[in-house]
Amino acid sequence: MSSRHDPADDVDQIVQAWRRERPDLDASPLHVFSRVSRLSRLLDLDRTRAFSQHAVEGWEFDVLSALRRAGEPYQLSPGRLVQETLVTSGTMTNRIDRLASKGWVERQPSPTDRRGVIVQLTETGRATVDAAMADLLAREAELLGDVPDDERAALTAALRRLLSPFET
Numbered sequence: 001m002s003s004r005h006d007p008a009d010d011v012d013q014i015v016q017a018w019r020r021e022r023p024d025l026d027a028s029p030l031h032v033f034s035r036v037s038r039l040s041r042l043l044d045l046d047r048t049r050a051f052s053q054h055a056v057e058g059w060e061f062d063v064l065s066a067l068r069r070a071g072e073p074y075q076l077s078p079g080r081l082v083q084e085t086l087v088t089s090g091t092m093t094n095r096i097d098r099l100a101s102k103g104w105v106e107r108q109p110s111p112t113d114r115r116g117v118i119v120q121l122t123e124t125g126r127a128t129v130d131a132a133m134a135d136l137l138a139r140e141a142e143l144l145g146d147v148p149d150d151e152r153a154a155l156t157a158a159l160r161r162l163l164s165p166f167e168t
Helices: 010-021 029-052 058-069 078-085 089-101 123-143 149-166
Strands: 105-109 117-121
Touching (some): 029 149, 058 078, 089 105
């Protein structure tokens, strides 16, 4: 399925092997989803290297960046952080504890619920996530450097369509 301009890759070999072994199955979806899966794993490894320069783990970046994107005063409820990062509430409680122990977030009383808390990004947390984000965007821009703008736009649209059935 590769064009004459694109060299064959490992996924092409995987699809070819499945077509040989199971000619009764349409293995063509593997051309897309195996590449997405492999790209995801490789990007995770690349992001781990980028974040390690800031002593930040990927899950820490996810929480810190959700708070940073919220805008001033950089606060979200634990429930909202669960929605933003796709983890369980128990996992989020543990993560907030660990981020608080590093001085990157603080728990504040909720202004609307006497029993609730709000998680707020500290100045140190903001500086950390800002530096990590700048380096991440520089690296990812480098990775996209050879992809023309029109192909980026087409890829963005196609990935948005593929992701939409999973998002509610």
